[in-house]
Amino acid sequence: MRVDVNPEAVGRREFYALLNSVVVPRPIAWVSSLSAAGVLNLAPHSFFTVSSVQPPMVQFTSVGRKDSLNNVEATREFVVNFAAEHLYEQVNASGTNFPPEISEFEAIGVTAEPSRTVAVPRVAESPVALECTLHTTLELGDCTLVIGQVRHLAIDETMLDGNHPDIHRLRPLARLGRDEWTTLGEVRSITRIRYTDWPGHFEKPEGESPAD
Known part of the structure; x- marks a missing residue:
């Protein structure tokens, strides 16, 4: 038996807690930004993903109006620093409402x-940095989606296996519900199945159309 929950019936805070507990794990954008007055800001945002491949873009969501959003709108630049396991305490502390x-x-x-392509500095202790310029912001309810075009990627060479980042060296952090966090855990490799390799698939005789 399932428990049915109506977002309008339980209210914003309770349903937000439910969403955060089932949309998991969430990668963390550790966003550095500069205010118009030149104050350097750093904050974790766990609503974060890739938006576009070409041109490369990433996005994070500001829940409410936060310093990160104000700064990005003012300077049109930000850096997404990789939230690594060994930086757990610092990432959490940067969420304090200073x-x-x-x-x-x-x-x-x-x-x-110093960053290579934007004025906003990177976190030196973080193994990867995505230097971004603001592409667009989109207001959605009480949140704002921030989409940035990636202008430069800087990665610690010790994180690489050949030319590819090694997930076991990166050791990413992720957010769960409540005050819960998680780390890498077990990693499994599985190849996506092509339709032509799907069990029971057969090739049509040459010359037949798909509608035959």
Whole structure:
């Protein structure tokens, strides 16, 4: 038997908690940005994914109006720093609601590193950085979707297996529900099945059309 939940009946806060507990695991965009006044900001956003392959774009969602959103709208630049397992405490601490005039870089003790293509610094301790310029923002209910075009990717060479990032070296963090987080865990490899290899599939005789 299932429990049925109507979002309008339970209210925003309770349904938000339910969504966060079933849309899991969620990768974390550790977003660095600069305010119009030049204050460096760093915050985790767990509504994060790739938006486009060509041109390469990524997106994160600001739940409500946060400093990250204000800064990106003001400067049109940001960096997505990789949230790695060994940075667990710093990533969590950067979610503290510091006032806008306080830099999370200084408050939590991480190092600002110059970026290659944008004015916003990267987190030196993070193994990967995606330097982005703002493509668009989209207001959806009480949230704002921020889409950035990736202008540069910088990765620590020790994270590579040949030319490819090694997930066992990257050790990503992910968010679950409540105050729960997760790390890499078991990794399985499975090849996607092509239709021509699907059990029971057969090739039509040469010359027949699909409608024959």
